[in-house]
Amino acid sequence: MSKVSKADDDLRKLLSEKRIKGIEDRQVGSEVFDSMTLKTLYKLSKMGHIHILKGAISTGKEANVFKGYNKDNELVAVKIYRVRSSDFKKMQYYIQGDPRFNVRTSNKRQIINTWVTKEYRNLMRAYEVGVNVPKPIIAKNNVLVMEFVGDEEGNPALPLRQSKISNPQEVLEKIVDYVKILYKDAKLVHGDLSSYNILINDGEPVIIDMGQGVLVNHPVSMELLNRDIDNLVKDFKKLGIHITKDEIKSKIMDL
């Protein structure tokens, strides 16, 4: 069974209404839907942010992303970090250099919750300066609810690496422009930019997965920016575009 259908299966078993109502007194042995996560989902559902949780869009190393509908029947994406498989060391490292978070803890749940808040705030900062990102809706514990990127029928947009694009040059220019306003206006570096974390929605690039994003004054921000640029050069070379790191960097820095 594929990872996505396994997650779907877990979901069907665990999120039937009966189970959700009985969460408190049940021992739930699922990787994704441990009892704390179910409680969080239940709270989000009471708040109207998630009315129906549908199938898995993606099952990654640390998080699963599901499609859902809110109480107004609008599509949402629900990203759920699995407490058991998260890379706490990495999370802790990035959180500690970030002046927005004064968290000195080794409590795993607390680290994940801070990480999810960080992802929410990074997305919001990016959204506010006009970068095309899914609008974040709410972060609660290990769950992030955000705007769904895809068509109206609920088909999710595909990552750049799986998309067929007819205008790579134009797409690259838009992405470089986003990286630039992210840097200049939002004072943020994405830190994990690659053809996995850029979705192509109706021909337009959408930047996702901003948990790792750091402020420009973070000790590793330049290293991350250079890596992001490196990834862009490599990914677009595969699409027939030849541009150098320096060319991209001078666009971003306005040199």
Ligand SMILES: Nc1ncnc2c1ncn2[C@@H]1O[C@H](COP(=O)(O)OP(=O)(O)OP(=O)(O)O)[C@@H](O)[C@H]1O
């Ligand atoms: N808002 C969204 N709308 C539609 N699809 C999404 C959305 N957010 C994420 N996805 C899908 O889920 C996939 C994984 O999301 P994301 O990159 O945020 O998680 P991840 O941190 O890479 O997960 P992991 O680290 O566990 O691999 C994306 O590649 C995309 O296909």
Ligand SMILES: [Mg+2]
């Ligand atoms: Mg990703």
